[in-house]
Structure formats: structure tokens, C-alpha cells
Amino acid sequence: MPYDLAVRGGTVIDPSQGLHAEMDVAFANGKVAAVRPKIPAAEAREVVDASGLLVTPGLIDLHAHAYWGASDPGLPPDPVNVAKGVTTAVDAGSAGARTFPAFRKWIIERSDTRLFALLNISSMGMVGGNHIGELEDMRWADVDEAVESWRGNKRYVLGIKARLGRVQALENDVEALKRSLEAAEAMGGFVMIHVGNTATPLEELCKMLRPGDVVTHSFGGFEDVLIDESGKVRDGFKEAARRGVVFDVGHGGGGFSFTNAERAIADGLPPGNISTDLHQGSIGGPVFDMVTTMSKFLYLGLSLDEVVRLTTQSTAAIMGMGDTLGTLAVGAAGDATILRLAEGRFPLVDRVSTSLRFQNLKWEAPVRVEARQRLEHVDTVRGGSMYRPWLDWNA
Ligand SMILES: [Zn+2]
Numbered sequence: 001m002p003y004d005l006a007v008r009g010g011t012v013i014d015p016s017q018g019l020h021a022e023m024d025v026a027f028a029n030g031k032v033a034a035v036r037p038k039i040p041a042a043e044a045r046e047v048v049d050a051s052g053l054l055v056t057p058g059l060i061d062l063h064a065h066a067y068w069g070a071s072d073p074g075l076p077p078d079p080v081n082v083a084k085g086v087t088t089a090v091d092a093g094s095a096g097a098r099t100f101p102a103f104r105k106w107i108i109e110r111s112d113t114r115l116f117a118l119l120n121i122s123s124m125g126m127v128g129g130n131h132i133g134e135l136e137d138m139r140w141a142d143v144d145e146a147v148e149s150w151r152g153n154k155r156y157v158l159g160i161k162a163r164l165g166r167v168q169a170l171e172n173d174v175e176a177l178k179r180s181l182e183a184a185e186a187m188g189g190f191v192m193i194h195v196g197n198t199a200t201p202l203e204e205l206c207k208m209l210r211p212g213d214v215v216t217h218s219f220g221g222f223e224d225v226l227i228d229e230s231g232k233v234r235d236g237f238k239e240a241a242r243r244g245v246v247f248d249v250g251h252g253g254g255g256f257s258f259t260n261a262e263r264a265i266a267d268g269l270p271p272g273n274i275s276t277d278l279h280q281g282s283i284g285g286p287v288f289d290m291v292t293t294m295s296k297f298l299y300l301g302l303s304l305d306e307v308v309r310l311t312t313q314s315t316a317a318i319m320g321m322g323d324t325l326g327t328l329a330v331g332a333a334g335d336a337t338i339l340r341l342a343e344g345r346f347p348l349v350d351r352v353s354t355s356l357r358f359q360n361l362k363w364e365a366p367v368r369v370e371a372r373q374r375l376e377h378v379d380t381v382r383g384g385s386m387y388r389p390w391l392d393w394n395a
Pocket of ligand 1: 063064065092252277
């Protein structure tokens with residue numbers, strides 16, 4: 001029997017191969033082994049019927065928080081990622097050089113979710129909540145420590161995360177970004193910056209970013225940085241996007257605004273990546289999960305193929321892993337997500353709290369919309385087999 005698993009009869013959407021058609025997908029030895037119409041059931045040990053459903057490459061979340069118990073926002077990774085269709089997640093700076101070893105040993109290497117990390121440029125990582133910013137004291141931002149940590153953890157560390165808001169970095173944003181770029185350069189990795197309420201205008205910070213670096217919370221609900229008073233995207237951001245800087249969603253509790261996302265898309269700056277920033281403060285809403293975040297962009301008018309591309313192919317490319325992840329090409333990692341595109345009336349909300357002023361910044365009230373379509377998670381294929389952790393309990 002050539003295959004371990006065949007997912008049959010679904011509509012395969014794999015932007016990496018330009019596929020949107022009814023196809024069967026077969027897996028063997030943990031990898032994708034075939035994508036073609038009508039793979040006979042007799043050729044696979046297990047057969048899953050996906051008729052009426054969508055089959056995509058395993059979804060990737062570029063902005064996750066998985067360091068439960070050590071970093072305040074951290075969630076246990078498997079129930080919120082692989083169990084919800086996200087087979088690969090990149091932890092965005094929960095750990096820094098001094099807190100990474102435990103993250104690796106107790107979380108990354110024990111999770112079914114395929115986890116990678118952006119090392120926080122602050123060696124402590126995110127342990128201070130909103131009370132003690134990790135970049136208030138720049139002695140924590142040690143380039144050598146970060147690079148040394150990467151040297152011992154190259155298979156997991158993809159670059160650097162720096163949270164540059166005043167809450168995290170006071171007036172240190174430019175210096176913190178300089179050090180982040182220096183460390184990322186040494187690693188051959190990318191930098192992701194958390195923005196909103198930065199001491200230095202974001203347009204200035206973006207000039208420092210290189211192609212492939214990522215701005216997260218781009219379409220945020222704070223005092224708007226992306227959109228000017230006339231409702232248009234500021235020129236500096238369009239220029240940065242032209243240079244290859246990625247404007248990522250990083251939804252979170254306050255990192256996404258329907259109004260700003262709508263304006264940005266209308267003015268030619270659609271998201272370069274869709275990620276959740278799922279954490280303790282966003283999982284109970286407004287984020288909930290990856291499929292809800294994707295559904296918000298369907299609501300905003302992006303095509304289904306584009307929404308899938310921005311959570312598979314393009315995400316893997318940002319990570320430098322486009323050959324093996326975010327694709328159902330034969331030989332790629334055997335991860336896939338089975339989804340349902342449901343029709344109905346679905347309420348969606350973009351951020352927490354009510355209208356308020358925070359450190360002299362305006363925070364608009366949440367916007368609620370009603371979508372007519374929604375993506376729902378049905379099943380996950382991870383490493384070539386159905387993700388069914390409960391079966392292990394019977395073993
Ligand atoms: Zn985050």
C-alpha cells in the first residue's frame with residue numbers, strides 16, 4: 001500500500017502550486033506523496049472523506065505566543081494551534097536569550113504544533129506584562145547574547161522580535177531596532193517589530209527595515225499610524241512595502257481595526273501576511289483562532305485563495321521555508337488543514353474594550369460587523385497523519 005493516508009474529494013486550494021480544484025491528497029512517510037484527482041481508496045491505509053470541504057496546506061501563524069507559564073501572554077500551543085488547523089506557529093518574542101532554553105526544552109520540543117521562534121531582542125523575553133517593559137532598561141538588549149542563543153538553537157530561531165511601543169521601550173525604539181537588525185543580520189534572519197504608540201514615528205522606523213522584515217499590528221486600532229487624516233496610507237509605508245517590508249496583521253486584542261484595514265486595502269496596501277497574535281488576552285475574543293482571523297479578511301473582500309496564500313505560501317516564504325512548509329507540493333512536510341466555508345450570518349468584532357484614551361492616544365470603540373461567510377476548522381493533518389491526540393490516550 002503506497003500511502004499512509006488519503007484525503008479524498010475535497011477542493012484543494014494550494015496557492016503555491018496555483019491549485020484550486022477538486023483533488024485528492026495522499027501522504028506517506030510524514031510527507032505529501034501525491035496530489036491528483038481520484039486516488040483509489042485501496043491505495044491508502046486510512047482514507048478521509050473531504051467532499052464538500054476545502055483542503056489547504058497546513059496553516060502557518062507568524063505571530064503566536066506559546067510560552068505558557070513563563071511569559072504572561074503565553075498559551076499552551078497545541079489546543080490553540082494544531083488542534084485548530086495551524087500546523088506551524090512562530091512564537092513572536094515570548095522568550096529572549098536568557099529564557100529560551102526552557103522554552104525549547106519544555107515547550108517547543110514537546111509540542112505537536114511545529115514551533116519556531118523569533119527571539120526577543122530583550123534577553124528576558126516577555127515576562128513583565130504591561131507593568132515592566134522589556135526594553136525600558138537597554139542592558140537587556142544584548143546583541144551578543146541574542147546571537148549566541150541563536151547559535152545553539154538555529155533550527156528554531158528565525159530572527160528577532162522587538163516590541164517598540166512606549167509601553168515596552170519608552171524612548172528606546174530606534175536603539176532597540178538598531179540592535180535587533182544587527183543581531184538578525186548575524187543570524188541571517190528577519191526582524192519583526194511590534195508597533196503602535198512608538199516614540200519615533202513609524203514611517204521613520206520603517207526606513208530602517210530591510211526587505212523581508214515584518215511590521216506586525218500594521219492595521220491596528222491605536223492612534224493610527226498607517227493612515228493619515230485624509231484616510232489614505234502614508235507614503236512612507238507604501239514605499240516600505242515596495243522595498244519588500246511585510247505589513248503583517250498580528251490581530252491581537254488591539255492590533256486590528258476593520259476601519260483601518262479597509263482603508264489600507266482600498267488605498268493599495270493589503271496585508272502582506274495574516275497572523276493572529278493569539279494570546280491570553282485575545283483568545284476569548286476578538287481573535288478566537290486563525291480561521292476567524294482569516295474570515296475577517298474574506299469579509300473585507302480578499303479572495304479565498306488570497307487569504308489562504310497569506311497564511312501558507314507567503315508565510316512560509318517569509319520564514320525562508322517555502323520548499324517544505326505552506327505547500328502541498330510532493331515531498332513537502334505532510335501538513336494539511338481541512339476547512340469548511342460556511343454560509344450564514346456571523347458576527348465579527350475587531351478589538352477589545354470601549355473607546356478610551358490611553359497615554360494620550362485615541363482608542364476607537366470596537367467595530368462589529370456581520371459576515372455572510374466564515375471559515376471553520378474541520379480537521380488537521382500533521383506529519384502525514386490525522387491529528388487525533390485522544391487516540392494516544394488509548395494506546
Ligand atoms: Zn504578540
